[in-house]
Amino acid sequence: MKVIGIVGLPGSGKSEAATVAEELDVPVVTMGDVIRRECEDRGLDPATHHGEVARRLREEGGPDAIAARSLPVIEDALDGSDVVLVDGIRSDVEVERFEESFGEDFVLVNVHAPFEVRRERLDLRGRDAGADEGGESLEERDERELGFGMGAAIEAADVTLENTDTLESFHERVRDLLREADAS
16 A cells, blocks of 8 residues: 655646646545535635635634545545556645655655746736736745745655656656555
């Protein structure tokens, strides 16, 4: 069994890593889905209230609340697979929760890309709306994520995958990582 946690700032390529996992039939648990479901349960639009609800969940349930809500989903996925990828780790406290739950079977992977590369990617996806357009800028999103403790989580990573080359090159590095995890 191996649980691979993915951490990285917005636009770094976390979703691309998850896409590769899905192509290899590796189950993907997306922690952001917990937040999106909570937005909907509270009658809020996830597109505009995601960050606010993430903060509220942590205030209400502690800094590892989203990780705690993800654990049953991860455990269910492990029933049918030797490897599960967890997308969207945001803090060192979440890392600690997963390490406590899975021990040495938990591997934290930092997906890294420089700010300007991430900005270009998000611009292409239409995801870097400025505050004047009703959304958060990349700077604001980075600040929010780092405020959750993402910087410490990134520092704690067991592996860093640079994502500055071609998409196919990055996909291949992710495939190699997942195959290695499956073989161990």
